[in-house]
Amino acid sequence: MKKNILLWAPPLLLVLAIVLAYSPLLDDKPVLAPVTTEVQRGTLSDLVTATGILQPSGYVDVGAQVSGQLKIIHAEVGDNVSTGDLLAEIDPTVYLAQVDASRAQLRNQQAQLKDRQAQLTLARLQHRRQQRLMAENATSREAVQIAEATLHSAEAQVDALKAQIAQTESSLRADEANLDYARIYAPMDGTVVSIEARQGQTLNTNQQAPTLMRIADLATMTVQAKVSEADVGKLSAGMKVYFTTLGDPGRRWHSQLRRIEPTPVVENNVVLYNALFDIDNPRGQLMSQMTTHVFFVRAETENALLVPVSALRFTERAGAGKARSTVLNNGRKEEREVQVGISNRVQAEVLSGLEAGEQVILNVAPAGQNGDGRRSGMRIRF
Template sequence: MKLPIIPFFLIALISCGEKSAETDQQIRSIKYGKVELPSGVKTYTFSGVAKAQNETNLSFKVAGTLSSVAVKLGDRVRKGQLIASIDPADYSIQSNQAVSQKEGAVANAKAAEAQLISAKSTYDRVAQLYENNSVALSEYQQAKAALDAAQAQYDAASSQVKTTDQQLMAAGNQMSYTRLSSPIDGVITAIEVQANEVVNAGMLIAKVSSLGRPEVEVNVPEVVINKLTMGQQATVKFPSLPAQLFEAEVVEIAFASEKSTTYPVKLKMISPVDEIRPGMVSEVNFRVGTDKEATRNEVVAPLKAIASGTEGNYAFKLIPDNEEGIYIARKVAIDLGAITEDGYIIKKGLKEGDLVAVAGLRALFDGKKVKLLEK
């Protein structure tokens, strides 16, 4: 009797199915704990708005017809980069006139100087003769009067040179004011005009916001404001950037209330963040409490969640997988603080709300799938 021949691909499929079933059976349940805030610490959450560290309104110091706008909304600019320019024709005429006036004043001053030298020479000669009784008093007085007149004319001519210097400088300034440049490195956040428009001195042309560490401003109620301190750290989350959590520090706490029950508080991001734009809405989380740990970004993890190896302390953070009820164990390096009655203070590596394995750490590895053993 011949045995039925089973095709090889069927054997392979059966084998794979057995391995898959075996893999499912190997996903074991483990004990877990939750990372929490230290005892006595409470989190307060307030809505905030992102702002540039520096936002500058740009305007011309002179009036005229706008000949060009050299940037577009959203452009990144460097300090000194041209933003817009005014037709300099009228100011060029004024500058040329100032140059001509300066040249005329210098020529007059040179002529007055030559006359003064001649009058001084004549006076010295006549004065010597007068001392020797060789000339009459009237001739001496005439030479002295001529010297005084020449000196007065020279002084007036010199003064005119200084005046034309100032006029020339002012005309040069007026010419330079026809070019509007960015005072900082930043991003163009507003453009209020178009080419060929007539603009006045002081009229808003554009806005430039600085790059680097953006700020967030929140309004804190009076029941919380006295619990905050300068330099205190907080976490900031933006709904438009849901996958990221940012750290910030308090840089300004208003003493007076602008509104009836809230006080403005300003925070600055710890590190530069290009993704944050002025006007973005945010959620700011402050940690406050009676102990000193409240103002730090520190949490408490169960004692059994921490293990040590050749590379230092670590824990296994449990991250939900796409499959329902399945978690992936991720090995994370831990910076430990003091031991408290609640567990280890975690300075770095975990955050509030994280789930961590608290048993069987030696059998776990990075990427292993597990289930949670419900308590």
């Protein structure tokens, strides 16, 4: 019997060793290798993102101040114009006739004024003559009174005619202004971005001021970014901002936030605020109504130690800006207290507690695990 036991002992020991070696495969919750990543140096930005549209920084809707047929339009969409350039002409026939009539009336009144002034001079002479005769008792008091009344009447007629001339001159200036308004000039330097009227169209300014065209300053564009109410409190005037366009996503246009409009815009029950900033556009590459992807830079750092946010554990006990991280040190886990700088949703800056090249353990389930923490796949059973 003892001899049989001795014969079976080596195989049993071998089986026991194999079972012990593969015991992790028999456990429902096997011990798995942690997921790690290396502490590296790089650039990190804390950004607020938004979408926006490009608009000209300044524009003027050029309208007509007088009615009439639009005879000529001298500009086309896309033309660059300077202040004072002739843009369009309205038929001036009626306004030219009014100017001619006012000028003729003015000349008539000026001729009448000369006649009244001559009569005034005569009345003064007669009045002085009657006064001398009265001093010598060579005339009657009634004659003196008549001469005095004639003088006052002549003075009044001259004053009245001067007032009429002033009124006519005022009307003439208005008529000349209307005649000038029949020629429409550019009020600013810029680019004609739209033309609303057509040559030969009759304009009626009695109902509303018709808009002929729009001139915009495309040398400087304004980005109107729509920021959600959850992020608008993170923005401040003067902060750095950059954006990309759909047509050239690889190029960044840099600027600074100018202001945030206080009145929100509600779109599909979402409250949004317009954040505005300007960008130089000397080559005209940026155009009106282009869609932009905007990035507001809250903070940024270069050549900093970076770790994934999932490698950090933040607790109230640790305090603000502090966290804990688990590090593999010669194959063993080691807890470290880490001082954290700026961070975003993906990465965080490490100010102290870790060194470049060290391996930190991520607080995530390893690939291939099910939701209960077990590795998916086939198990080996004995």
